[in-house]
Each structure stands twice: as C-alpha cells, then as structure tokens.
Amino acid sequence: MLDYCLIERSIKSVMARVGTEKLRKQELIEAAIRSIENNGFQGTTILTISREASMSAGIISHYFGSKQGLILATIRHLLEQLKQGLLQQIAACEQPLTPELRLQMIVNTNLSCFQQSTSVTRTWLCFWAQALHDPELARLQRVNSKRLQRNLLYSYKQVIPDRAQALIAANMTAAMIDGLWLRSSLSENSENEFKQAEFLCKQFITAQCQMWK
Amino acid sequence: MLDYCLIERSIKSVMARVGTEKLRKQELIEAAIRSIENNGFQGTTILTISREASMSAGIISHYFGSKQGLILATIRHLLEQLKQGLLQQIAACEQPLTPELRLQMIVNTNLSCFQQSTSVTRTWLCFWAQALHDPELARLQRVNSKRLQRNLLYSYKQVIPDRAQALIAANMTAAMIDGLWLRSSLSENSENEFKQAEFLCKQFITAQCQMWK
Amino acid sequence: MLDYCLIERSIKSVMARVGTEKLRKQELIEAAIRSIENNGFQGTTILTISREASMSAGIISHYFGSKQGLILATIRHLLEQLKQGLLQQIAACEQPLTPELRLQMIVNTNLSCFQQSTSVTRTWLCFWAQALHDPELARLQRVNSKRLQRNLLYSYKQVIPDRAQALIAANMTAAMIDGLWLRSSLSENSENEFKQAEFLCKQFITAQCQMWK
Amino acid sequence: MLDYCLIERSIKSVMARVGTEKLRKQELIEAAIRSIENNGFQGTTILTISREASMSAGIISHYFGSKQGLILATIRHLLEQLKQGLLQQIAACEQPLTPELRLQMIVNTNLSCFQQSTSVTRTWLCFWAQALHDPELARLQRVNSKRLQRNLLYSYKQVIPDRAQALIAANMTAAMIDGLWLRSSLSENSENEFKQAEFLCKQFITAQCQMWK
DNA sequence: TATGAATGAGCCTTCATTCAT
DNA sequence: TATGAATGAAGGCTCATTCAT
Numbered sequence: 001m002l003d004y005c006l007i008e009r010s011i012k013s014v015m016a017r018v019g020t021e022k023l024r025k026q027e028l029i030e031a032a033i034r035s036i037e038n039n040g041f042q043g044t045t046i047l048t049i050s051r052e053a054s055m056s057a058g059i060i061s062h063y064f065g066s067k068q069g070l071i072l073a074t075i076r077h078l079l080e081q082l083k084q085g086l087l088q089q090i091a092a093c094e095q096p097l098t099p100e101l102r103l104q105m106i107v108n109t110n111l112s113c114f115q116q117s118t119s120v121t122r123t124w125l126c127f128w129a130q131a132l133h134d135p136e137l138a139r140l141q142r143v144n145s146k147r148l149q150r151n152l153l154y155s156y157k158q159v160i161p162d163r164a165q166a167l168i169a170a171n172m173t174a175a176m177i178d179g180l181w182l183r184s185s186l187s188e189n190s191e192n193e194f195k196q197a198e199f200l201c202k203q204f205i206t207a208q209c210q211m212w213k
Numbered sequence: 214m215l216d217y218c219l220i221e222r223s224i225k226s227v228m229a230r231v232g233t234e235k236l237r238k239q240e241l242i243e244a245a246i247r248s249i250e251n252n253g254f255q256g257t258t259i260l261t262i263s264r265e266a267s268m269s270a271g272i273i274s275h276y277f278g279s280k281q282g283l284i285l286a287t288i289r290h291l292l293e294q295l296k297q298g299l300l301q302q303i304a305a306c307e308q309p310l311t312p313e314l315r316l317q318m319i320v321n322t323n324l325s326c327f328q329q330s331t332s333v334t335r336t337w338l339c340f341w342a343q344a345l346h347d348p349e350l351a352r353l354q355r356v357n358s359k360r361l362q363r364n365l366l367y368s369y370k371q372v373i374p375d376r377a378q379a380l381i382a383a384n385m386t387a388a389m390i391d392g393l394w395l396r397s398s399l400s401e402n403s404e405n406e407f408k409q410a411e412f413l414c415k416q417f418i419t420a421q422c423q424m425w426k
Numbered sequence: 427m428l429d430y431c432l433i434e435r436s437i438k439s440v441m442a443r444v445g446t447e448k449l450r451k452q453e454l455i456e457a458a459i460r461s462i463e464n465n466g467f468q469g470t471t472i473l474t475i476s477r478e479a480s481m482s483a484g485i486i487s488h489y490f491g492s493k494q495g496l497i498l499a500t501i502r503h504l505l506e507q508l509k510q511g512l513l514q515q516i517a518a519c520e521q522p523l524t525p526e527l528r529l530q531m532i533v534n535t536n537l538s539c540f541q542q543s544t545s546v547t548r549t550w551l552c553f554w555a556q557a558l559h560d561p562e563l564a565r566l567q568r569v570n571s572k573r574l575q576r577n578l579l580y581s582y583k584q585v586i587p588d589r590a591q592a593l594i595a596a597n598m599t600a601a602m603i604d605g606l607w608l609r610s611s612l613s614e615n616s617e618n619e620f621k622q623a624e625f626l627c628k629q630f631i632t633a634q635c636q637m638w639k
Numbered sequence: 640m641l642d643y644c645l646i647e648r649s650i651k652s653v654m655a656r657v658g659t660e661k662l663r664k665q666e667l668i669e670a671a672i673r674s675i676e677n678n679g680f681q682g683t684t685i686l687t688i689s690r691e692a693s694m695s696a697g698i699i700s701h702y703f704g705s706k707q708g709l710i711l712a713t714i715r716h717l718l719e720q721l722k723q724g725l726l727q728q729i730a731a732c733e734q735p736l737t738p739e740l741r742l743q744m745i746v747n748t749n750l751s752c753f754q755q756s757t758s759v760t761r762t763w764l765c766f767w768a769q770a771l772h773d774p775e776l777a778r779l780q781r782v783n784s785k786r787l788q789r790n791l792l793y794s795y796k797q798v799i800p801d802r803a804q805a806l807i808a809a810n811m812t813a814a815m816i817d818g819l820w821l822r823s824s825l826s827e828n829s830e831n832e833f834k835q836a837e838f839l840c841k842q843f844i845t846a847q848c849q850m851w852k
Numbered sequence: 853t854a855t856g857a858a859t860g861a862g863c864c865t866t867c868a869t870t871c872a873t
Numbered sequence: 874t875a876t877g878a879a880t881g882a883a884g885g886c887t888c889a890t891t892c893a894t
Contacts, residue, residue, distance in 0.1 A: 040346030042343075043346065045889080047888075056854065057855085057856065057888095057889090058855055058856065059855080061891080062853080067889060122345050125342050126342050126345070128338065128399060129253075129338050129339050129341070129342030130255075130342075132338060132339070132398075133256065141399055142401065145399065168413060168416070171409070171413055172413055175388075175389050175392030175410070176389050178392035178395050178396055179390065179392025179393070183358060183391055186344060186354055186355070187358070188355065196384070197388070200381065200384055200385055200388065237878090258863065258864080259865085260862090268880090269879060269880045269881060270880085270881070271865085271867085271880060271881065272879065273864095274865060275879075275880095280863095280865090466772030467771075467772065468681070468769075469772065472869085473867075481875085482876045483869090483876085484869085486868090487869060488875070488876095492869080493867095493869090552768050554764065554821070555765050555768030556681075556768075557825060558761050558765070558825070559679035567825055568825070568826070568827065594842070597835070597839055598815060598839055600818070600822065601814075601819040601839065602815050602818055604817075604818035604821050605813070605814030605815055605816065605817035605818025606818070608817050608818065608821055609814060611771075612770060612784065613781070613784070614781065623814070626807065626810055626811055626814065629807070630811060659857080660857095663857090685886085686884085694859090696860070696886095697859060697860065697886085697887085697888085699885095700886060700887075705885075
C-alpha cells in the first residue's frame, strides 16, 4: 500500500529545496531533449518530459510557465551550448590560431561536437521547422544563423583580401555546413554521413583558403 | 429490356466522376499546402484544411482515407512537381545542353522555380522535420535526396574525369543547394535570399567545372 | 477508366425496374442479416448493408426511410419467418398431430429450424437488447414472447387438465426454450449446444406430458 | 536534512489517494450502469457516463484507460457481485444447508437478489448482446455461464446418483434461470414477472429433487 | 515548493442522411 | 428510380493547464 517511490521523491524534493531552482530547470531541459530524441517532437508531451525527469507533470508549468516556455528554454540552452562550443575549442587549442584553423573549428563545432547526439539533431530540426510559425523561435534562429555567418566571415576576411569575395566564401560555407548537417540528419546512416560531411566541409574551406594564398 | 440510354448516362457520369475526383483531390492538396503555410504543420488540422478548401471536414477522409493520407499525397505531389520541373526546363532548353548548363538547371529547379512560393517552401521544411518521426515521410525524403545527388553526379561525371572528385563535387553542391534553401527559407527577407542563393550556387558550380577544364 | 461494375449495376437496375419494390426490399433485408452476421450489430452500417446488397448507400433511406426503418423491417421479417415456421411444420406433418407432437414442433421451430443460422441468432439477440430502449422493438418482442407462451399453453391444456398447472408448464417450457437458446447462442460451440438444447427441451416436454397421463 | 514531516504527509496522501481512486472508480462504474439503464448500451457514451457521475469526460480515460476499460470493469463488478451474492446467502443461512436449499439459493441469487434492480438487469442484457462481438466480453460471459452450471451441478450430484441425469437437471435449471430472467427482463411488468419466475424455478428444482428421493 | 487529480478544449474519425443528377 | 458525393454532428481520445493540498 505504501508508495515508496513517492517517499523517495519526497526525500529528493527535500534535497532539491537545498539545491537551486537552476538545477531543476537544467534537469527538465535535459529531460526535454531526451524525450524529443525518444518520442519525437510531436510525441513529446508534458508527461513524457516529466516522467523522463522523474518529476511531476505540474512542475513544468511551475518553472517555465508552460510547455512552450520549456521548449524555448531548451532552444536557448542549445544555442548557448553551440556558442560555448566554439569558444572552448579555441581556448583548448594549443597551436597558433590561424584563420583556417579557426574555420575548421567552426565546422567542428557545428558538425562534430554539437551534432553528434541524435537527440540534439532532432530537436534542432524540429525547432527550425517550428520557427516558421513562432516569432520568438524565429528570432533565436536568426541570431544563430547570423552568428555562424559572422564567425565565418571574420576568419575569411583575414584570408581573402577582397571583402565581397570573403562574404561569398562565408555564405557558401555557412550554406554547406547547414546543408550537410540537414542531409546528414535526415539520412539513414546519419553517423557516417556526419563524418563525411565534416570531411567535405573542411576540404571546401581548404580549397577556398588556398585559392587566395 | 436493356436501357442503353441509361448505361450511356452511367458511362458519362463515371467519366465525370473521375474528373471530379481528380479535381477535388487537387484542390484539397493545394488547400493542405496553404494551410501548412498559414498554420504550420502542427497547427494544420482537418478543419483548417477543409475550411481552406471550402469543403466539409469529412471530405478528407472520403478522398484520402485519413489526414495522413492527404499529407502523403501532398508531399508526393510536391516531389513530382520538383521532378517534372527539371524535365520541363531541359525540354524547353534551346541551346545545346552542356553538363554545366544542366547543373545550372538543377539549381534553377531547386532554388528558383520550385521554391519561389513561400507556401511550398514552408510545407517542405515542415515535411522534413516531420520525416524524422514518420517512416513513410522519411522514405519519400530519402528518395528525393538521393535523386538530387544522382542528378548532380550524372553531370559532374561528364566534366570531372576522376570519379571520386565528381562525387565530392556532387555532394558539395547538393549540400549547398539544401543549405542555401534552408537558410533562405528561414531568413527574414527570403525572396532576396533566394536570388542570392541561386547566384552563389551557380558560381560554385562554375568554379567546380572550370577547375577541371 | 470505365467502371464496368457500374454499368453492370445499371443493367441490374433496369431489370429491377421491371421487378418490384418488394424484391429490392427483400434483398436489402437479407443483406442486413448477412451484414449483422459478419460485422456485428454495431459494426453494421448503411455502407456494409448496401455493399452486401450490391446497391448504393442511398437506397436504404429511399426504401425504408432510415437505417432504423430497415432494422425494424428486418425484425418483422424474422418474426414472420418464425411464425410461418411452425405453420409449415404442422402442415408438413404426416402423422396425426398429438398435443405432445405439436409441442415438440414448437421446440423444433424455435431451436432447430429457425436458429440454426448464426446470422439470425446474432440479429435476434441484438434485437432483444435493443428492445429495452426502443418502444417499437419492445412491442414486437412482446408479441412474439406471448405468442410462444400461447402456443405452448394451447397444447399443454389438452394434456394437463388443471389450467393452472398447464400455465406453469407452458411458462417453464417457454423459459427453457429461451434460456437454452440464449445459452447456446452465447456458447463457444454453439452448433453443438443447439443440438443439446433441443434434446433437453424435448425431454422436458415429454416428462411434463407423462406426468399427467 | 530529511523532512520527516513531509514524508509522513506523503504517506498519508498516498493512502488518501488509494481511497479516492477506489471511490472514484466505484462511482464511475455505478454511473456507467445507470447510463446503460437510461440510454442503452449504444446510447451510452463517455459523455452520458461522466455526466451521470458529475465528472468530466476525461476522467474515464484517466482511470480506466478507455471507455472499453470502464465497460469491462463494470461487467467484472457485476460478475463479482453475483458471485459474492451466493456466498453471502450461504453464510447467512441458519438452517443446515441441504443440497436443495443450496439450489434454491442459487435461484435466489440469480433472480431475486441480484436482478431486482432494473438498471442491473438492463446492463446485463446489453452486455450479453455485446458479448457476441467482443471477445473479451464473451470470455467473461462464458466464465459466468459455466459457473452457474457448475454450481447447480455440484448440488444436483448430491441428490441425483446418476451423473448424466444430474447434468441434465443442472443444464435444464440453468436454462430455466436464464430464460426466466430474460423473459422477465423484457416483460412489461418485470417486477411481477421476476417473482413469478422465482416461484417457477424453485418448483422445478423441488420437482427434480423429489423425483430422486 | 511540489504534486498529480481533474478538467475540458480540440483532435481525427465514423457514419446516417441529404440531394443534385 | 437510383446513385454516391458531400455533409456535419457526434463519438472517443489526448493532453496542456489548473488548483487544492
């Protein structure tokens, strides 16, 4: 008759009280990503997320106002991760940072590091489709899209004297990154495809850089 | 005994019905595309579609069995349109068809002709996101994805002697087309972006071809 | 493109015009019974019936006003069949008709002849359940129920001098017929059960009659 | 660190919930019976039941998974009631329990005690009709049908030495109980009929028993 | 603070009925 | 007379949200 699971949860909740709201939110965001991976974006409900987080259904509204609030927070989390990903790589780099090396790192971040987990990939694509009809998501998407372009352009300008040509190279590279990512995500054998994608992208960058040496 | 007049009428009515059915299906498919444009994939319900088509809700099940049936028919329609787009361009071409010209036409089809309507663009992106969680949609998506690659490869092989290099060029171009399409679709000023995209893509192709002349 | 099936139907319809409305109605009633057998009472729709009769869906409303109208006509048809069943047996009887023989014939009619087809059995039970909430069906059911009792009583009175005792015997027999029919219908191996039921019922009648000889 | 007070509250709430759940389920089952009485099986929808229970429509899926789940629970409840009815009567019996007395009690349970409420009677008949098209209901019906026969046979064997004859008596009695129940349920003046039915049934049993004394 | 029981709006689907032909 | 295309009301179910505890 006794629901020990509930007791356990109580203990947890007591401890959580000691911990922070931040921790809870983080757990929920991670649970949301896992749920999208397992059940798809459409199949993800408040229940699947809260179960994944071993919390109650009401907690989501409690912390994020609504399901949409959690989704937005999740997206912001992913965007932030993507941003930090590049910074960390640069920080961890032991060689002198040439423009070309930095460009390769951008590819790394976008194709290798960040996208290697299916769950993130799925969430990402769903988020893009959703952005078409959700102004807030659209805004976030554009910020991210422009950051990629800006990041590429910054390095290309150091290699390509002609500003217009640098812009073209940046745009091409951004498109290739997104296109390869999209095609890899949707492919049957996506793990393999991502490796191929990285190779193609880096080769393209190398070709661009050598053209202007 | 036999009322041939009545039989004749039946035949007529059968033919009329076939015409009506095709027409109705076509109207519903277009309504579905418009609804997805306006309300998004998730926001598209049997009601939004039937209202868009000025028909009753029941008609969708009547003609397509289910909502999913209409969705599948819609994507098949778009895929077919895309396929025919290239064939028509080639047929309408008055100059001798060089490999490079054919490559440009592929770009035209995928970026200019086909994608110029926002509704189609949006529907397309929604379908891709959906394909992650729907095996049937995924299959259709893959067929289309591979067709683009095959089409590109076919022409590149006539320009680039090295088969491996031709494959790389094809894959790069496919990625660039998809990436540019994706970025343009999601951009604020998508019409302009599509023009830019076409330019970038064609330039990339030209560069690839000249490299091997 | 030509729907030959439709033409065939036309020919049929021409012939039907020559025939009578009665024929059509009869065909529809039989189709209704077959549909109930195959699809259950709940699973029987205007479409299943009209398909079973190779006619259009609209024809049912046309001839019977509504689906309910066809159901009622079907019940009336079955009741009439049951009534005629006994008369035919008596007419076909070559031995002198003793009261006991007549009682056995009533059992025959109710358990053997009439009920041997699953389709009729199913329709019958559904009709009884439905009668609880449908005054018109209830009326028909009661007419039938009382006829069985009256029929039994008529013969028992010739065997049992005491009128009260004859009534008791009639009521018991009626109950046993209905009970055995019900239990047989619902049993897994209903064909076998119906044979058993007939045996039990006849033995009961024999016992009743011998008690008063 | 541990807030034992909170844990204690949880335990309490768990116990309360278990109580609430049982109560709610019970209320819904009773509402279902009432709805079937008033609206028939076909006329009974999730809405009629939830309205009858003064609850929301969603609550049924919440507690029973689906409408079918509630229906099954309802019939299981009725079957259990029927089973307990006999046990209680036997337990409450102050005289020595002769086989004949036990047989009378079986009649009492099936005709008097259990069936005296119209709602139950109607529900019961609807279930039987439904059982024809629903394997799960059919299984439950058969279990019940066989239990009645087994119960009767158990007592008859103590009175009738010949096993075959005991089986015949049991089957006849079972049929008579079901038949009388069915006829009484469907009759206009069903209360009176049930009393009559009880009398007839008991007389039949007495007659059977005396035959072998 | 955190729960989860309860709600009810909205979804897709089925199907009896209507009506132009 | 007979068709079957079209309707739209009603069904069961899902699920985000609310709220008493």
